[in-house]
Amino acid sequence: MLEKMINDSKGSGQRMKYxxxxxxxxxxxxxxxxxxxxxxxxxxxxxxxxxxxxKERWCKANEAExxxxxxxxxxxxxxxxxxxxxxxxxxxxxxxxxxxANLCVNTTNAxxxxxxxxxxxxxxxxxxxxxxxxxxxxxxxxCANLAIKYNMVYISAYQVIKENIQNKxxxxxxxxxxxSTKGVSAAIQGRDEFNEAEYSAVHFDLNLVMQLLKETLxxxxxxxxxxxxxxxxxxxxLENSDDQLELRYMDELFAIEAIIGEVAAVIGL
Amino acid sequence: xxxxxxxxxxxxxxSILSKMIKEYHDKAKDLLPFLKKxxxxxxxxxxxxxxxxxxxxxxxxxxxxxxVRSGDNQETLCNSIVTNxxxxxxxxxxxxxLRECEMKRKTLIGLEMIQHLHRDKNIPASMVVKMLNKIVxxxxxxxxxxxxxxxxxxxxxxxxxxxxxxxxxxILYPTGQGSTVDIxxxxxxxxxxxxxxxxxxxxxxxxxxxxxxxxxKLGNKVEYGVACGQPNxxxxxxxxxxxxxxxxxxxxxxxxxEQLKASMGTEEEPxxxxxxxxxxx
Numbered sequence: 130m131l132e133k134m135i136n137d138s139k140g141s142g143q144r145m146k147y148x149x150x151x152x153x154x155x156x157x158x159x160x161x162x163x164x165x166x167x168x169x170x171x172x173x174x175x176x177x178x179x180x181x182x183x184k185e186r187w188c189k190a191n192e193a194e195x196x197x198x199x200x201x202x203x204x205x206x207x208x209x210x211x212x213x214x215x216x217x218x219x220x221x222x223x224x225x226x227x228x229x230a231n232l233c234v235n236t237t238n239a240x241x242x243x244x245x246x247x248x249x250x251x252x253x254x255x256x257x258x259x260x261x262x263x264x265x266x267x268x269x270x271x272c273a274n275l276a277i278k279y280n281m282v283y284i285s286a287y288q289v290i291k292e293n294i295q296n297k298x299x300x301x302x303x304x305x306x307x308x309s310t311k312g313v314s315a316a317i318q319g320r321d322e323f324n325e326a327e328y329s330a331v332h333f334d335l336n337l338v339m340q341l342l343k344e345t346l347x348x349x350x351x352x353x354x355x356x357x358x359x360x361x362x363x364x365x366x367l368e369n370s371d372d373q374l375e376l377r378y379m380d381e382l383f384a385i386e387a388i389i390g391e392v393a394a395v396i397g398l
Numbered sequence: 399x400x401x402x403x404x405x406x407x408x409x410x411x412x413s414i415l416s417k418m419i420k421e422y423h424d425k426a427k428d429l430l431p432f433l434k435k436x437x438x439x440x441x442x443x444x445x446x447x448x449x450x451x452x453x454x455x456x457x458x459x460x461x462x463x464x465x466v467r468s469g470d471n472q473e474t475l476c477n478s479i480v481t482n483x484x485x486x487x488x489x490x491x492x493x494x495x496l497r498e499c500e501m502k503r504k505t506l507i508g509l510e511m512i513q514h515l516h517r518d519k520n521i522p523a524s525m526v527v528k529m530l531n532k533i534v535x536x537x538x539x540x541x542x543x544x545x546x547x548x549x550x551x552x553x554x555x556x557x558x559x560x561x562x563x564x565x566x567x568x569i570l571y572p573t574g575q576g577s578t579v580d581i582x583x584x585x586x587x588x589x590x591x592x593x594x595x596x597x598x599x600x601x602x603x604x605x606x607x608x609x610x611x612x613x614x615k616l617g618n619k620v621e622y623g624v625a626c627g628q629p630n631x632x633x634x635x636x637x638x639x640x641x642x643x644x645x646x647x648x649x650x651x652x653x654x655x656e657q658l659k660a661s662m663g664t665e666e667e668p669x670x671x672x673x674x675x676x677x678x679x
Contacts, residue, residue: 236632
């Protein structure tokens with residue numbers, strides 16, 4: 130059933146990512162023998178919580194004051210079974226080294242969904258290197274070459290927007306529908322081989338641009354831990370001061386961190 | 399979906415279209431199983447934009463052409479990759495050797511090349527592409543995977559090849575074992591084939607040969623992870639967040655087993671036994 134489902138989606142050209150959970154195999158060997166049909170996994174994700182927390186959650190779920198003896202025994206047995214599974218899986222995939230990430234999320238101190246989301250994003254999202262530059266400096270080639278050298282993904286916001294609009298993709302149509310052309314300063318209109326003045330992110334809905342960049346990144350990224358992002362946080366290039374205030378640096382920066390990944394560095398050229 | 403107005407010559411009214419679809423399904427009922435069994439039958443979903451549908455069609459019918467470059471001074475690894483790819487059924491097209499052969503055999507294209515060499519010392523990319531075109535689209539279904547060697551060397555040649563022959567699926571770029579790729583021999587500002595392909599995510603670095611790694615680099619990989627946790631450990635929330643924030647599709651094996659169990663019985667007579675793991679798999 131599962132194998133057929135995965136194989137059917139292979140030919141669709143859509144990039145699918147699966148998360149196997151609640152496995153029903155009696156041993157880890159049986160599970161890994163099945164999983165090996167799909168190559169090796171990207172990661173093993175273990176949710177771990179201290180016994181005290183597990184008990185508290187049990188009481189909350191069962192509306193009880195304290196855990197009765199038989200349920201306590203059950204919790205202990207489940208903990209032991211989980212630890213055995215963890216060891217079994219980790220040992221099997223240890224042979225592949227860094228290619229299978231071993232991720233452990235301790236949910237004991239996860240006070241909210243937000244904190245758990247942040248923890249997960251830190252583990253899965255790339256770190257962003259934001260490149261902001263004077264228009265007279267052409268950084269496109271240098272960024273592409275640096276991306277080769279340090280195994281990073283390079284994304285230019287206005288080039289992605291331009292590509293989607295010109296190719297009339299669904300994203301392109303959505304972008305055009307929300308486009309509100311703003312005046313850009315004369316400095317940006319000089320040598321502009323990628324039509325930045327026309328396709329700059331400043332003309333489009335910020336959230337939509339971020340979602341598009343996130344999807345583009347998802348398609349391009351394989352094992353890269355960093356992404357060079359160019360063409361954002363440049364509202365100062367807007368002609369009108371009201372437009373500049375409407376689209377502030379910090380709003381863009383927060384949106385990048387919330388949707389794409391933590392900004393590890395900003396390069397100003 | 400293509401929107402055709404009533405004035406368009408290809409316009410078909412909805413009732414006629416329904417009849418045509420019904421006729422297709424009636425006739426295909428017997429034909430499809432035969433085609434699936436006897437031919438390289440591929441099913442393509444057209445419940446998407448025409449561009450995506452055509453992309454899917456091209457993926458099935460277009461040959462795979464890969465360029466292996468010597469990369470980060472890794473001649474040995476480069477040769478090893480070419481040898482291993484040949485073992486995987488790729489045909490190595492060494493353009494310099496092919497050119498010599500064509501001229502030696504005095505084929506039509508060979509004679510054209512000889513004539514051109516009298517006037518100019520370089521053979522234009524268009525002539526090389528013309529020669530490659532005949533090989534790449536040779537008409538033999540089994541020969542559809544190629545390695546291009548010694549060509550293209552410049553961006554113009556890439557453009558000529560992709561315009562008049564086939565798209566390059568990827569450039570394989572052998573690198574050393576270090577964490578960085580040595581590009582010091584080239585200026586950082588030098589826009590070349592590697593930079594172009596990097597921008598298009600078609601430059602694939604490899605620091606060792608492995609068939610599995612090669613398939614992964616070409617995107618022929620099932621991306622998956624395994625989530626595990628005891629009850630009340632927060633695993634349910636974690637899995638939910640992976641779906642919402644990271645775009646994963648959950649394959650809950652226990653739920654699949656339950657679904658299968660439900661489908662194996664009826665409301666009056668539910669299935670009592672245990673569904674074998676193999677069925678879920």
